[in-house]
Amino acid sequence: MYLADARSVTKPAGPGSDPGRQASTSHDHHRDHGREHRRGRRLARASLARVVPGTVLILGTVSLVTDISAEMVTAVLPLYLVTELGLSPLGFGLLDGLYNGVSAVVRLVGGHLADRGRRYKATAAVGYGLSALCKPALLAVHSMTSIGLVLAVDRTGKGLRTAPRDAMISLASPAGTQGRSFGVHRAMDTAGALIGPIIAFFIMRTTVDGFDAVFTVSFCVATTGVVILLLFAPSGDRSPAPAGQVPEAAEAAEAAEAENVSTRAALGLLRVRELRRLTICAALLGLATVSDSFLYLLLQHALGVPDEWFPLFPIGTATAFLLLAVPIGQAADRFASWRVFLAGHGGLLVAYGLLLSPVHGDWLPIVVLLLHGAFYAATDGVLMAAAAVSVPAPLRSSGLALVQTGQAVTRFACSLLFGAAWTAWGDRTALAAAAIALTGCVALSALLRPEATTRPEATTKGLPAR
Amino acid sequence: MSTRGRLTLLFVAILALGGVAVGSVVRASARADQRDHQQDGGPPVTAGQVTLSGADDATQQQQDRQQQGQQDKDRQQGQGRQQDKDRQQGQKDRQQRLVFRNMLWGPHRDELVSVPAAQPAGARTASGVHCLRFYAAGGGGICLQQASGVLQDTYRAVVLDANLHERRHFALTGIPTRARVSDSGRMMAWTVFVSGDSYAGGTFSTRTSILDTRTWTLVRSLEEYQVIKDGAPYRNVDINFWGVTFADDGHFYATLGTGGKTYLVRGDVQAKTVTTLRENVECPSLSPDGTRLAFKKRIPDAPTDAPWHEYVLDLRTMRETPLAEQRSVDDQAVWLDDHTVAYALAGDYGSDLWTVPVDGTGSPTRLATAALAPAVIG
Numbered sequence: 001m002y003l004a005d006a007r008s009v010t011k012p013a014g015p016g017s018d019p020g021r022q023a024s025t026s027h028d029h030h031r032d033h034g035r036e037h038r039r040g041r042r043l044a045r046a047s048l049a050r051v052v053p054g055t056v057l058i059l060g061t062v063s064l065v066t067d068i069s070a071e072m073v074t075a076v077l078p079l080y081l082v083t084e085l086g087l088s089p090l091g092f093g094l095l096d097g098l099y100n101g102v103s104a105v106v107r108l109v110g111g112h113l114a115d116r117g118r119r120y121k122a123t124a125a126v127g128y129g130l131s132a133l134c135k136p137a138l139l140a141v142h143s144m145t146s147i148g149l150v151l152a153v154d155r156t157g158k159g160l161r162t163a164p165r166d167a168m169i170s171l172a173s174p175a176g177t178q179g180r181s182f183g184v185h186r187a188m189d190t191a192g193a194l195i196g197p198i199i200a201f202f203i204m205r206t207t208v209d210g211f212d213a214v215f216t217v218s219f220c221v222a223t224t225g226v227v228i229l230l231l232f233a234p235s236g237d238r239s240p241a242p243a244g245q246v247p248e249a250a251e252a253a254e255a256a257e258a259e260n261v262s263t264r265a266a267l268g269l270l271r272v273r274e275l276r277r278l279t280i281c282a283a284l285l286g287l288a289t290v291s292d293s294f295l296y297l298l299l300q301h302a303l304g305v306p307d308e309w310f311p312l313f314p315i316g317t318a319t320a321f322l323l324l325a326v327p328i329g330q331a332a333d334r335f336a337s338w339r340v341f342l343a344g345h346g347g348l349l350v351a352y353g354l355l356l357s358p359v360h361g362d363w364l365p366i367v368v369l370l371l372h373g374a375f376y377a378a379t380d381g382v383l384m385a386a387a388a389v390s391v392p393a394p395l396r397s398s399g400l401a402l403v404q405t406g407q408a409v410t411r412f413a414c415s416l417l418f419g420a421a422w423t424a425w426g427d428r429t430a431l432a433a434a435a436i437a438l439t440g441c442v443a444l445s446a447l448l449r450p451e452a453t454t455r456p457e458a459t460t461k462g463l464p465a466r
Numbered sequence: 467m468s469t470r471g472r473l474t475l476l477f478v479a480i481l482a483l484g485g486v487a488v489g490s491v492v493r494a495s496a497r498a499d500q501r502d503h504q505q506d507g508g509p510p511v512t513a514g515q516v517t518l519s520g521a522d523d524a525t526q527q528q529q530d531r532q533q534q535g536q537q538d539k540d541r542q543q544g545q546g547r548q549q550d551k552d553r554q555q556g557q558k559d560r561q562q563r564l565v566f567r568n569m570l571w572g573p574h575r576d577e578l579v580s581v582p583a584a585q586p587a588g589a590r591t592a593s594g595v596h597c598l599r600f601y602a603a604g605g606g607g608i609c610l611q612q613a614s615g616v617l618q619d620t621y622r623a624v625v626l627d628a629n630l631h632e633r634r635h636f637a638l639t640g641i642p643t644r645a646r647v648s649d650s651g652r653m654m655a656w657t658v659f660v661s662g663d664s665y666a667g668g669t670f671s672t673r674t675s676i677l678d679t680r681t682w683t684l685v686r687s688l689e690e691y692q693v694i695k696d697g698a699p700y701r702n703v704d705i706n707f708w709g710v711t712f713a714d715d716g717h718f719y720a721t722l723g724t725g726g727k728t729y730l731v732r733g734d735v736q737a738k739t740v741t742t743l744r745e746n747v748e749c750p751s752l753s754p755d756g757t758r759l760a761f762k763k764r765i766p767d768a769p770t771d772a773p774w775h776e777y778v779l780d781l782r783t784m785r786e787t788p789l790a791e792q793r794s795v796d797d798q799a800v801w802l803d804d805h806t807v808a809y810a811l812a813g814d815y816g817s818d819l820w821t822v823p824v825d826g827t828g829s830p831t832r833l834a835t836a837a838l839a840p841a842v843i844g
Contacts, residue, residue, distance in 0.1 A: 075618075078661035082641045083598075086796065086812050143771040201618050207494035208501050216490035220483035227479045231472045294703075308620065308637035422703040 055172035056181045058232045059165055060188030062225045066128060067189055069222035071196025072214055073135060080211045085142055103159040104405045111163030111401025112266050120164040120397060121233050127161025128229060132222035135215050163401035170388035171396055178388050179337050182381025183329020190322040266398040274390035275399055279406045281445040282383055285345050286410035288438035290418050299368055301427055302355050320373020328377040337386035344378025345442050347371045352435040504572035508836060509589055511572055516565060516580040516593035518843055519605040519628040566840035567597050569816040586834045595630050599642045602841040604651025606679060610642030623656050625679055639673060644798050648712035652680050655710035674707040694741045709749035709798050719750045719759060749798035757781055760799040760807045778824045787826045800840050810838050
């Protein structure tokens with residue numbers, strides 16, 4: 001049984017799909033429609049997969065399990081460093097910039113390697129496996145330098161697997177359901193991040209200095225994730241999914257196929273106008289996205305909330321993300337993912353505004369965290385859904401990696417800039433500056449309109465008959 | 467491979483991995499029993515009363531009574547004045563005690579214990595109060611302890627009276643590392659490590675709080691204070707404070723970290739300012755006579771895992787003296803008297819306490835095994 005095949009069961013376009021977006025995919029659509037129809041009947045019995053493709057559920061499970069494992073370690077690592085190893089973790093953050101740079105490069109390399117010979121599954125498995133191996137390694141090393149190294153390898157694994165995994169999700173999901181598929185995946189992923197610390201806490205409670213037990217269990221959980229991936233995720237060597245493509249993307253796809261996904265073909269992605277614009281816009285918006293830790297600090301400064309509430313802030317964001325990922329993903333399918341992506345940044349702008357406004361109340365942290373979670377729900381998976389349409393299937397992983405990297409690099413730049421602004425002007429002025437920058441970036445992105453619907457020739461002909 | 471085959475393989479894998487996972491948890495919880503048994507070879511630890519003023523635990527009181535009787539007898543017999551003075555000094559030494567966190571395995575693990583200062587390796591009297599970090603002076607104590615929450619562990623700072631009873635407690639946002647009390651027992655300060663909130667972890671910062679136990683005014687973070695660096699107001703998001711040591715109830719020294727450098731700062735509680743004095747000074751500890759600071763200094767060529775060397779800074783001449791301890795000390799030292807400092811180094815049971823003369827001479831001596839966070843009482 002190939003669970004991935006179940007994707008074809010889903011109708012190519014839901015009743016509420018954006019007609020413009022649908023139209024843009026018309027070139028491939030006629031051909032795909034018949035093929036999907038036949039396969040759809042054959043696999044109609046897979047009722048669960050009617051809602052979400054099996055591959056997405058499998059990859060969601062892998063991510064859930066992997067995030068449990070990762071967050072178990074994250075929850076106890078500071079305590080482990082301070083109490084068990086007696087290390088002073090100050091200055092640990094200095095390497096952060098280096099990690100981020102390495103991570104960006106690894107992501108691009110991973111994305112491209114996965115496209116070559118369509119080794120999505122193999123590349124992702126290496127990434128997940130690398131991170132799993134880092135858990136027992138943590139027990140073996142005892143110095144700050146070596147622990148830093150293990151954490152860097154862990155991040156390398158994460159960088160490697162992200163783009164191939166997202167490519168598998170998008171390739172398994174028919175056009176018009178990408179948003180929902182990514183929403184389901186991100187919700188499962190976030191659920192794992194919430195469960196992990198709780199498991200770690202219970203292990204620590206039943207043991208004495210049970211860091212070794214936490215790391216061992218974390219390793220076992222991570223390995224289970226790799227096993228699930230290897231056994232149940234589809235191999236990438238079958239024909240790529242008929243997700244919607246813009247004409248230029250189709251040309252690039254042919255070129256890519258002809259050149260057997262060479263590096264040149266991957267670089268050629270930048271010639272695809274939609275993808276280029278999307279990358280530019282995502283990067284632009286990333287430049288005005290204040291990092292989580294700054295936002296939580298601002299929230300605490302604005303409200304003067306008790307210290308013991310502080311650890312609850314990330315949990316609040318994650319919970320909102322978990323609850324909103326699927327509905328907002330579905331909204332992305334209905335109203336075009338790009339618009340939802342932009343609206344998510346609008347939500348973040350409202351959160352900035354609330355933090356700057358003189359109104360205070362017990363409801364404020366709840367609303368801000370809800371908006372923050374909604375921002376993630378409307379940007380994280382939705383951006384991938386938006387990008388998937390513009391990237392030809394053979395280059396899907398490279399294309400998604402490109403967009404992700406553009407965003408990650410500018411977000412990191414933003415945290416540096418924001419830190420400098422905070423130093424120079426103080427927190428409120430810095431936030432006001434970020435709010436102005438975000439307004440500008442949103443306006444500019446709205447003007448650029450990278451969505452495929454702007455193509456007049458595509459909207460005037462080939463509307464699928466429904 | 468068939469679906470059935472895959473599911474069987476998954477089942478087998480989960481069974482095997484689950485076995486390893488459960489085994490590791492069982493093994494780690496079995497350690498609890500092991501650590502509850504009194505460890506062989508260490509000093510005896512028995513429950514008793516520990517206080518933070520004068521001499522008070524049972525054996526000490528007994529010793530004192532005997533000594534007092536002897537003294538009265540001596541006086542009646544008209545002994546010389548010098549002898550009397552020596553005895554008073556001796557009595558003071560004997561009355562002086564060390565209270566610290568006991569790390570010996572056994573039922574009193576992690577409790578505050580008391581030992582006579584003259585016999586630091588001797589029998590320990592356990593108080594039943596659990597602390598990760600501790601300090602005391604002037605009859606007041608601060609105990610940073612772990613408190614089990616519903617779904618996560620939390621930490622709190624407990625202000626103790628002279629009988630180790632809680633006066634008030636305050637929630638902490640991170641892992642306790644440093645604690646200090648002013649000589650009068652009125653002002654208290656503590657530092658915790660706060661880990662980053664980012665998904666991948668990795669960023670750490672410190673948060674230092676100062677509490678006035680007379681007015682119960684709490685400065686949650688020293689970052690609320692105005693920083694004056696090199697004579698001008700200074701602001702930066704990367705500012706961290708740690709390691710407060712009090713000069714009196716209104717002034718203190720501490721470490722300020724910013725831009726990859728550390729500075730010795732002098733703080734003014736009333737004015738809410740800290741002023742930088744000198745670079746590369748961490749975890750200062752003021753001598754009883756208030757003239758010198760013991761501190762850890764980052765050595766440029768030292769390995770990254772052992773970056774510090776313990777120094778003493780003379781505040782009048784601003785001259786630094788490296789101490790004879792060659793190992794990297796990551797602790798805020800405690801002055802046992804005007805000539806000796808004590809500090810913790812990693813040991814077989816977490817950490818041991820060591821001492822070294824403050825003039826750079828001599829060599830390090832082990833004060834007590836399986837001990838951490840000492841305070842001199844009396």
